[in-house]
Amino acid sequence: MENKFRILVCVKQVPDANALVYLNDGIPEYDEKTVYVINRYDEYALEEALQLKDCGLTSYIHAVSVGPHRVQKALRRSLEMGVDEAFCIQSDDDRLHNPYVIAQAITQFAQQNYDIIFTGVMSEDAMNQQTGQLIAAMLGYKHATGVTELSLNNTTITITRELDAQESQMYELPIPCVISVQSSIHKPRYPSLSNVLRARKQEIAIIKHDLITSTGKTKSYFTMPQKTTQCQFIEGSISQKVTELYTILHKNAVL
Amino acid sequence: MSILIIADVKNRTINPSTLEMLSAAKKIAKNNTMPIYILIPFGNIGGDSYCSSEFKTFILDLNIEQYSAHVLVKYISSVIREVNASYIIGMHTPFSIDYIPALSVSINAQCITQIHSLDVAERITVTRGSHAGKLDHHIVINDTPIILTVLPGSFEPYTITDVQTQHITTIHIPEVNKHIYCNFITKDMKDTSLDEADVIVGAGKGIGSRENLSLIYEFAKVFPHSAVAGSRIVCDYGWLPYSKQIGITGKSIAPKVYIACAISGSSQHVAGIKGAKTIIAINKDPCAPIFNVSHYAVVADIFEFIPQFIDFVQNNA
Ligand SMILES: Cc1cc2nc3c(=O)[nH]c(=O)nc-3n(C[C@H](O)[C@H](O)[C@H](O)COP(=O)(O)OP(=O)(O)OC[C@H]3O[C@@H](n4cnc5c(N)ncnc54)[C@H](O)[C@@H]3O)c2cc1C
Ligand SMILES: Nc1ncnc2c1ncn2[C@@H]1O[C@H](COP(=O)(O)O)[C@@H](O)[C@H]1O
Numbered sequence: 001m002e003n004k005f006r007i008l009v010c011v012k013q014v015p016d017a018n019a020l021v022y023l024n025d026g027i028p029e030y031d032e033k034t035v036y037v038i039n040r041y042d043e044y045a046l047e048e049a050l051q052l053k054d055c056g057l058t059s060y061i062h063a064v065s066v067g068p069h070r071v072q073k074a075l076r077r078s079l080e081m082g083v084d085e086a087f088c089i090q091s092d093d094d095r096l097h098n099p100y101v102i103a104q105a106i107t108q109f110a111q112q113n114y115d116i117i118f119t120g121v122m123s124e125d126a127m128n129q130q131t132g133q134l135i136a137a138m139l140g141y142k143h144a145t146g147v148t149e150l151s152l153n154n155t156t157i158t159i160t161r162e163l164d165a166q167e168s169q170m171y172e173l174p175i176p177c178v179i180s181v182q183s184s185i186h187k188p189r190y191p192s193l194s195n196v197l198r199a200r201k202q203e204i205a206i207i208k209h210d211l212i213t214s215t216g217k218t219k220s221y222f223t224m225p226q227k228t229t230q231c232q233f234i235e236g237s238i239s240q241k242v243t244e245l246y247t248i249l250h251k252n253a254v255l
Numbered sequence: 256m257s258i259l260i261i262a263d264v265k266n267r268t269i270n271p272s273t274l275e276m277l278s279a280a281k282k283i284a285k286n287n288t289m290p291i292y293i294l295i296p297f298g299n300i301g302g303d304s305y306c307s308s309e310f311k312t313f314i315l316d317l318n319i320e321q322y323s324a325h326v327l328v329k330y331i332s333s334v335i336r337e338v339n340a341s342y343i344i345g346m347h348t349p350f351s352i353d354y355i356p357a358l359s360v361s362i363n364a365q366c367i368t369q370i371h372s373l374d375v376a377e378r379i380t381v382t383r384g385s386h387a388g389k390l391d392h393h394i395v396i397n398d399t400p401i402i403l404t405v406l407p408g409s410f411e412p413y414t415i416t417d418v419q420t421q422h423i424t425t426i427h428i429p430e431v432n433k434h435i436y437c438n439f440i441t442k443d444m445k446d447t448s449l450d451e452a453d454v455i456v457g458a459g460k461g462i463g464s465r466e467n468l469s470l471i472y473e474f475a476k477v478f479p480h481s482a483v484a485g486s487r488i489v490c491d492y493g494w495l496p497y498s499k500q501i502g503i504t505g506k507s508i509a510p511k512v513y514i515a516c517a518i519s520g521s522s523q524h525v526a527g528i529k530g531a532k533t534i535i536a537i538n539k540d541p542c543a544p545i546f547n548v549s550h551y552a553v554v555a556d557i558f559e560f561i562p563q564f565i566d567f568v569q570n571n572a
Contacts, residue, residue: 014387017460017519020542021386028390040488096385099356100365125387127522128368129347130356133324137360142325145353146504163349165497165505166444167266169322171437182504183491220394225384225547226372229534233552238560241553242567245535248551252533254454254478254512255568 041120103134461517520545
């Protein structure tokens with residue numbers, strides 16, 4: 001295969017699964033102890049891109065992240081995993097942004113420069129599942145979401161996208177395109193020592209950006225989630241909880 | 256001003272959850288006389304019964320095997336314009352989410368995904384989970400058109416009473432746009448252990464390692480007709496095979512009791528457990544979203560709680 005592909009991976013930094021979010025006057029905030037990591041699905045997206053690099057199919061892989069200064073840590077990690085260059089579209093506004101605004105910022109950055117743009121299927125914090133589709137639509141590219149397998153041909157990519165436990169779709173996409181990667185058995189790699197050392201010396205390019213948070217169309221507020229069933233919290237010491245749960249299961253005739 | 260519902264597809268036929276969107280649409284339409292339209296994106300998915308005197312139905316003259324997000328966006332956008340839709344409603348499933356948000360750009364409207372409820376007052380407020388499901392985000396809709404995707408299982412399915420096929424309009428698609436071929440691959444689901452169990456014990460990422468799964472197996476053994484299953488992460492890590500994954504991209508289960516161990520309760524996981532009669536969750540985080548859908552909550556470390564529970568049963572049996 002003669003062609004080499006120019007690749008962009010969109011990497012979002014998110015609070016890790018243990019992060020505590022609380023409401024301060026109706027506005028969500030994370031406490032200072034919060035640890036930020038690469039969005040899980042974006043690690044899978046990075047892995048897919050890096051596997052293409054391993055096969056000698058890429059001319060370069062760039063990573064881009066939109067967010068405050070701290071997102072550089074996620075970009076550094078992307079470099080350590082093997083990405084060639086990293087770009088931070090920096091906005092000091094630290095809220096969960098409207099996906100349209102994020103997609104616009106990435107689209108502006110990506111204009112014409114990439115053959116394949118990878119995103120994760122979803123950001124774990126905002127859970128929009130739409131940024132990739134928006135970027136594709138804004139660039140006029142074709143796209144596929146929930147991708148678990150892909151193989152490159154000369155001018156197209158064959159993708160498999162997952163629908164449910166039983167069914168997936170397989171079809172070809174023309175290049176350029178946007179691919180939203182679903183988690184799968186392809187385990188994201190752990191950075192090698194040589195890559196860690198290389199990444200330490202690399203610069204992350206900063207692009208200043210003022211994100212417009214208000215869409216002009218919506219007003220919004222946050223609350224704690226409503227419980228959909230009457231949930232009974234089993235109280236007491238561990239052994240009291242054990243006894244109580246035993247009684248409940250006994251009543252439900254499964255013990 | 257109108258409401259356009261875009262039918263969802265499952266197993267190459269119409270997903271019956273499409274009827275849930277009708278209930279959502281009826282709720283939105285309640286205070287005024289907005290007409291409701293249904294769009295069936297393919298001609299060969301059995302959409303003919305999704306029509307009635309109450310609403311008009313459009314069918315795109317495409318086969319499901321000609322699936323292309325790009326083509327759908329193009330023709331659905333023109334239907335949206337034709338019926339002057341203010342609310343465009345799709346299903347939040349892996350099938351539909353592939354193309355519905357892309358309508359946003361072509362009709363210049365915002366798309367709000369994963370809606371689980373909506374409130375109709377002077378203005379319409381939609382609610383979705385955010386911050387990994389730890390909070391609810393309520394969005395007041397001030398401007399239309401707007402695109403919404405609703406989480407399956409969030410609204411009661413509407414019953415279509417008088418099917419009337421004369422209300423169907425087929426939309427012609429030029430041949431050039433049909434030169435696509437999409438293969439559907441169906442996996443054999445031989446593993447029926449989850450369908451037969453009375454008690455299913457679900458393992459989440461909080462179990463920490465494949466070795467720790469033995470604790471979950473021992474826990475399950477306490478119950479006469481039981482099986483072990485897991486969240487997607489547990490299957491992605493290779494700790495359990497994908498045939499044991501519960502959720503929207505896994506199995507839907509309906510045991511007497513489901514016990515979720517160290518599972519956070521993402522909407523994608525919860526989508527698969529709604530059939531369980533009793534849901535019990537064991538999680539060390541008192542704010543874990545799984546408790547919002549559970550009947551009984553045990554706030555505890557599984558490594559402390561489960562061994563003691565097993566001991567207790569062994570000593571009392
Ligand atoms: C399109 C799409 C489809 C998906 N389909 C599915 C699906 O079908 N099924 C599915 O499950 N997921 C699915 N997911 C993934 C889903 O979004 C979540 O990432 C996943 O369900 C989380 O798994 P988890 O609860 O095991 O892990 P986490 O969310 O990481 O939660 C771990 C939990 O364990 C608790 N915990 C940790 N240690 C302990 C301990 N010692 N004792 C007690 N509690 C502890 C923590 O408090 C936390 O609540 C899908 C995602 C997408 C985007
Ligand atoms: N702030 C961001 N910076 C970089 N990529 C992002 C950002 N937000 C979303 N994305 C990408 O879009 C994907 C889907 O996110 P979402 O639409 O928010 O669920 C993520 O997995 C990322 O690849």
